[in-house]
Amino acid sequence: MNLRRRLLKLHPAALVLSSFMAAIFLGMFLLKLPVSVKTGMLSWMDALFTSTSAVCVTGLVVVDTGTTYSLFGQIVILFLIQIGGLGVMTLSVILFRVIGKRISFHQLMAVQDTFLHTPQEDIFKLVKHIFVITFFIELAGTVLLTIHWYGEFSLSKALYTALFHSISAFCNAGFSLFPDSLVTWNGTLLLNMTICTLIVCGGIGFSVLYEFKNWIKLRKKKIFRFTVHLKTVLLTTAILILLGAVSFYFLEQKGVLAGKPLNQKILISLFQSITCRTAGFNTVDLSILNDATLALMIFFMFFGASPGSCGGGVKTTTLSLLIATTVARMKRMKRVNMFKKSIPQETVDRSATLVLMSVAVISMVLFFILVGNTALAAPEKEAFLSYLFEVVSAFGTVGLSLGITPDLTSWGKFWIILTMIIGRVGILTFSYIIVGTHPDNGFERAEENMMIG
Numbered sequence: 001m002n003l004r005r006r007l008l009k010l011h012p013a014a015l016v017l018s019s020f021m022a023a024i025f026l027g028m029f030l031l032k033l034p035v036s037v038k039t040g041m042l043s044w045m046d047a048l049f050t051s052t053s054a055v056c057v058t059g060l061v062v063v064d065t066g067t068t069y070s071l072f073g074q075i076v077i078l079f080l081i082q083i084g085g086l087g088v089m090t091l092s093v094i095l096f097r098v099i100g101k102r103i104s105f106h107q108l109m110a111v112q113d114t115f116l117h118t119p120q121e122d123i124f125k126l127v128k129h130i131f132v133i134t135f136f137i138e139l140a141g142t143v144l145l146t147i148h149w150y151g152e153f154s155l156s157k158a159l160y161t162a163l164f165h166s167i168s169a170f171c172n173a174g175f176s177l178f179p180d181s182l183v184t185w186n187g188t189l190l191l192n193m194t195i196c197t198l199i200v201c202g203g204i205g206f207s208v209l210y211e212f213k214n215w216i217k218l219r220k221k222k223i224f225r226f227t228v229h230l231k232t233v234l235l236t237t238a239i240l241i242l243l244g245a246v247s248f249y250f251l252e253q254k255g256v257l258a259g260k261p262l263n264q265k266i267l268i269s270l271f272q273s274i275t276c277r278t279a280g281f282n283t284v285d286l287s288i289l290n291d292a293t294l295a296l297m298i299f300f301m302f303f304g305a306s307p308g309s310c311g312g313g314v315k316t317t318t319l320s321l322l323i324a325t326t327v328a329r330m331k332r333m334k335r336v337n338m339f340k341k342s343i344p345q346e347t348v349d350r351s352a353t354l355v356l357m358s359v360a361v362i363s364m365v366l367f368f369i370l371v372g373n374t375a376l377a378a379p380e381k382e383a384f385l386s387y388l389f390e391v392v393s394a395f396g397t398v399g400l401s402l403g404i405t406p407d408l409t410s411w412g413k414f415w416i417i418l419t420m421i422i423g424r425v426g427i428l429t430f431s432y433i434i435v436g437t438h439p440d441n442g443f444e445r446a447e448e449n450m451m452i453g
Contacts, residue, residue, distance in 0.1 A: 059174025059399020085171025174280015280399020
């Protein structure tokens with residue numbers, strides 16, 4: 001009872017981290033069971049890595065999911081993906097409400113901080129709608145993917161495969177039952193568009209989906225007005241998808257797209273543009289992409305999905321706000337304006353802090369992994385890009401890899417695990433846990449200028 005009271009009194013940031021860690025360790029013990037693998041035994045490190053990757057909806061794997069894990073193990077992974085995508089606190093709020101238990105203020109705040117940009121009175125109504133929206137989107141994806149795979153597999157196998165990939169796609173997890181992800185079907189319109197739609201729906205954020213639902217309900221009354229958040233998310237997402245697809249198309253004309261028909265080139269380019277920001281599926285061999293394409297993908301992975309979604313990264317809204325801030329400062333404007341609204345200065349400052357802290361974390365993790373690798377053997381110069389790609393992919397909870405994940409040492413796996421957790425929970429949440437959330441204004445002293453730039 002005392003432990004329960006202590007947990008309920010935790011700050012929302014600490015509560016979110018604790019819930020994710022509890023799910024990760026539960027998944028680790030379940031995956032370590034002999035019944036979870038087809039043959040042999042999984043090491044504790046590999047079980048921890050897989051569980052973390054599933055709960056943090058990343059998709060990086062040290063062993064192949066389809067051939068290594070039994071049906072029980074795959075269902076455990078799918079369960080971890082679902083609770084990781086929705087958020088452990090969200091599930092606890094629903095569970096407590098169903099069994100009639102009291103929901104603490106800190107639990108409500110944890111859910112609100114996860115999904116909302118503006119406080120809402122009836123948080124349970126939001127959580128209920130999140131579950132309903134998730135169920136119907138994943139159900140629609142399962143039906144469409146079952147239609148695709150029914151011609152190749154039996155109905156039961158097609159249904160299970162479709163369900164697994166539908167949940168994995170909507171939660172932006174990137175786990176696949178096939179060793180080459182979805183490369184085999186890179187020219188199939190139904191599969192590509194279904195997976196892409198699921199990824200986008202899971203990546204734009206539940207608050208955006210919830211706002212769309214309200215708009216559909218109230219549009220005839222003409223009393224509904226879209227928020228700046230929704231407008232920013234949709235515009236930025238559309239621009240990034242288009243920019244990524246066009247760039248990939250032209251950068252890989254003499255690469256992986258060479259010799260393919262036009263419709264297949266377009267599908268491959270569009271799929272990689274959407275998936276590289278947070279989802280982790282791939283329809284081409286990433287290891288043969290040219291360096292310019294990989295650099296572009298690293299940029300997309302860094303910014304990732306949108307706030308309050310299943311994806312990671314520093315978020316699309318942060319990118320938009322940084323651009324708007326830069327333009328405002330160049331014009332010597334005191335306030336940053338977007339869509340005829342002024343953005344609070346605190347939000348502007350947080351966006352800059354978020355980017356700087358993220359770069360610092362990625363740089364630190366990359367350095368420590370390279371140090372550990374150098375201690376074993378002199379790495380190839382080309383390996384630097386592969387490790388950078390891996391670290392950014394883990395931080396953005398993307399799951400794409402150039403093939404080095406299974407070859408990571410225990411030291412390297414530890415740092416990737418830590419990076420995935422930070423990327424999923426949020427670097428600002430981590431900072432609140434470490435330094436606290438109480439503002440410290442300190443003493444205000446006399447100003448003195450200094451040179452910059």
